[in-house]
Amino acid sequence: AQSVTQLDSQVPVFEEAPVELRCNYSSSVSVYLFWYVQYPNQGLQLLLKYLSGSTLVKGINGFEAEFNKSQTSFHLRKPSVHISDTAEYFCAVSEPGGGADGLTFGKGTHLIIQP
Amino acid sequence: NAGVTQTPKFQVLKTGQSMTLQCAQDMNHNSMYWYRQDPGMGLRLIYYSASEGTTDKGEVPNGYNVSRLNKREFSLRLESAAPSQTSVYFCASSDTPPQHFGDGTRLSIL
Numbered sequence: 001a002q003s004v005t006q007l008d009s010q011v012p013v014f015e016e017a018p019v020e021l022r023c024n025y026s027s028s029v030s031v032y033l034f035w036y037v038q039y040p041n042q043g044l045q046l047l048l049k050y051l052s053g054s055t056l057v058k059g060i061n062g063f064e065a066e067f068n069k070s071q072t073s074f075h076l077r078k079p080s081v082h083i084s085d086t087a088e089y090f091c092a093v094s095e096p097g098g099g100a101d102g103l104t105f106g107k108g109t110h111l112i113i114q115p
Numbered sequence: 116n117a118g119v120t121q122t123p124k125f126q127v128l129k130t131g132q133s134m135t136l137q138c139a140q141d142m143n144h145n146s147m148y149w150y151r152q153d154p155g156m157g158l159r160l161i162y163y164s165a166s167e168g169t170t171d172k173g174e175v176p177n178g179y180n181v182s183r184l185n186k187r188e189f190s191l192r193l194e195s196a197a198p199s200q201t202s203v204y205f206c207a208s209s210d211t212p213p214q215h216f217g218d219g220t221r222l223s224i225l
Contacts (some may be wrong), residue, residue: 009155032212043119043205043218044158051212090157094212102148102160102173102207103214 002027002093006106013081014114021076021109023091031093033074034103035065038088047089050074051096061085086113117141119217121206127223128196136191136220138206146209147189148173149181151202152219158205164189196224 007022025031032051036044048059055067065076074091088110092103122137140147145166150158150173160173164183178200180192189208193200201224207214 004157034213036216044216046213046215049213092158102150102163103158105150105157105159107155107157 002031002095002104004091004093004104004106006089006091006109008109009107010110010112012112012114015083016080018079019077019081019085019111021089021091021111023074023076023106025072025074025091025093027072027093027095029095032096033065033067034092034094035059035063035074035076036090036092037061038090038108040087044090047076081111081113083113083115085111087111119206119208119215121204121217121220123220124218125221127225128193129225130196130198132196134193134196134222136193136204136206136222137188138190138217139188140206140208140215141187142208142210142215143186144208144210144215145186147183148207148209148214149179149189149191150205150207151175151200152205153202161191161204198224200224 035047
């Protein structure tokens with residue numbers, strides 16, 4: 001069975017500072033990895049995905065993540081955050097070829113941008 | 116582009132009442148999913164449908180039923196609502212990753 005651990009429930013950061021949101025997963029097989037963002041009272045929007053290939057994945061809004069198989073991590077980074085980045089961020093995993101099984105989500109990290 | 120549409124957006128029920136949450140997608144996806152989101156818990160899979168005519172249980176199926184009406188529509192039914200089912204419910208669809216999500220239904224059970 002898969003599991004996802006988001007190590008921080010809240011991350012406060014000053015505007016224009018860099019940020020890293022941490023995600024570790026466990027799985028006995030290869031995985032697909034995703035980061036979603038949820039703005040207040042909205043649905044989930046895909047930030048980026050890792051399916052195969054380059055381990056450094058670039059997404060929307062200046063975010064990027066690096067897949068590290070040996071550390072079973074998929075941390076999300078942004079070099080300079082803005083007030084508009086305030087949101088809940090979810091890391092998720094699924095198994096390739098696992099049929100239509102759903103995503104397994106972490107519990108989320110609330111990114112708080114301070115002016 | 117509508118994508119994944121969920122109705123209603125908000126609902127308040129009394130304990131014991133029944134309710135069907137509707138979900139429709141216009142992307143011609145084969146797979147559809149229902150999740151619930153609770154504070155501090157992330158999203159958890161309730162049921163999914165790999166294709167029209169098939170449904171399977173996810174992590175938290177108790178108290179729910181689903182119907183894959185056709186390729187576009189996947190409904191979630193609460194037969195006898197309980198306060199523990201107060202949550203935000205999300206529908207999603209996909210063919211290949213990633214999944215695409217609707218805006219959610221906020222359901223309160225009193």
